[in-house]
Amino acid sequence: MQPFYELTDAERDGLAAALAAVTKSPYEDYPAFSRSVTDLVDRGEVPAFFAEAVAGIRAERESGTSDAHVLRNCPIDPVVPVLNHDDPLADKYAKKKTFVGEALLELFAQLAGTPLLAYDTRFNGDFFTDVIAINRYSGKQTGFSDGELVFHNDRTAHPVRADFISLVGMRCPGGELTYTGFVEGRALLSHLTAEEQEILRKPYFITPFDVFSRDNNKSLTVSEAHPILEREHSIRYLDTHTTVAPDSPPEAKDTLIALKNALVRAEKKRHRILTGDLFSFANQDGLHSRDKIEVNDPERARSRWLLKTYAFRDEANAEQHADKWINGVRGRVGD
Template sequence: MITAFKPAVAVDYHFTPEEKQRFTEALASITANPYTAFPAFQLAVRQLIAQERVPHSFVDACRTARARDLVAHPFHFLTNCPIDEGVPPFDFERPVQSKYELKKTFIGEGFLITYAELMGTPSIGYTNVNAGDIVHDIYPQKALYKSQSQKTLLPIGFHKDLANHFVRPDFVNILGMRSHAENEIFTTFVRNSDLLQHLGPDIERILREPNFYTPYDDLTTYNDKDSRLGQAAMHPVVQGAVDFVYFENRTIAYSDEGKEAITRLNEALHALKGRVLMRPGDFVSSSNNTGLHGKDVGEIRDAYQHKIRWSIKTVNVADLEPHRQHYKEYVPGHYAVVNG
């Protein structure tokens, strides 16, 4: 059996079996497809909330979470959440298209959008990622299985999602849909405030200099066929109070002291990290500006189950309006799709 690891984050809310059943039934009543008719899907979610068909204790838990100190508590961890049951595995070569064909219920998607609504954090899409879908799969794909993206079979370094993109999300929300208990695939977490304390002021000073470069993420550039994005800009790693604009093993330094600071940062990440073996129905919301996350892959006892491991995710912002110059599609107060 796998060694039990202490979770990096405490369970903030657990759906009782009765709550999960009632909430699942409510979400199953939505007939709109979030991939072809997202506005109608979002409206149906809002109607469920207005009709008080979402468990009251969950609504209260989200209200409490909205008020939390994101520096001290960047991660919000929920368990036994509603998910779709019995969805067939997707095709390894074309998993997104396969999902469109095979997935007939949208309970997991409904949960993610409900959470976004209750937290007041609108979901956004990107034209270069699955043609602007709002909900995405963390699911392996043959063409990208060696990448540093949501379609890889490999470990993923600690990172801020879309670390050097011109529209960076404030939150990354992930819901486990299918996993195999005997495969050691861990979601990893570090609080940025812990990193700064561990590194000390001298290393922090170096990391605040604009002498670092992070390429655009693999999934974005994979679909950027005409290279519209160009090259990402140089940047400091540490910005603002505790924000790390960083992707382990991708962010590089252009000075010797910067290279040493990156080495020290990577050492700190793995000295401080906690990790969770996420099960179906486990959910985590990560504050993209006050915490870093990644993926560790240990022993794989079932290679096929590794290839069909599946989570779904959204990326969310605290406010849509500041980014509106970058939107291709924008419904104020609802959602947006970034042109890039």
């Protein structure tokens, strides 16, 4: 993918200076951290080019022009610590003393009008999480493995799911070719008949909870029966895992096969996240994957670290889940 906007070095440094003024820890007090970023906006300290770039992305989302965008050469923290792979979260808490990457993601979310979402049972309820290899998940189908990922939505089985995902490249080894694939829901619909789409909109399907979710909440096993297609072109699907629910009619299985064929045929975008890239894409209006195209040094490839946020589509969508907020923290849900 071509970047939607590439910051000059001077623009990057100017934005970095503004973000460095946010010293509240998002891991100790997210609401205070978020307010500090809002204060930057209110004081007029956000560079105009960045606000204009995000406004352009927002306009493309609303018009349906694109659901995936890259901002290149964004500021990240001056010191990016090396995290161990046994417990990278604890290591991050101990070593990461600045929050430029987090402030960048928070600012992007605020300007885009997409409030952040967090899960109380994952990463201590943090709004900023890490896509990084964790030793105990090696070879498993989770973002915390060191392997590839099939096309999917994040948190497919969960009742509250992000509308958008944003990733910032904190450490992306130059010699290793790892790509994020993305296929828009619109592209899938173009390869499905009207009858197939109608069947996919019925609650004939189930999705097992991912291994990381099950480890954090032993009561989670499999989702309720759900449709695969929702709204106009939203899709709820985890390839090789989502299957037909018991007692569903025979045509459900045939249509699931048709969806798998459509996924192979549909036009795809692929982006190699570089250090300093901010890559934001629709989680429900598309599917994404991880493809390891060329790995020359497996240990170096395992050091890849992306800072990640989940976000709601807009303020109104967030408010639909207000009864689920944990301890009164807006955006933190308990599933």
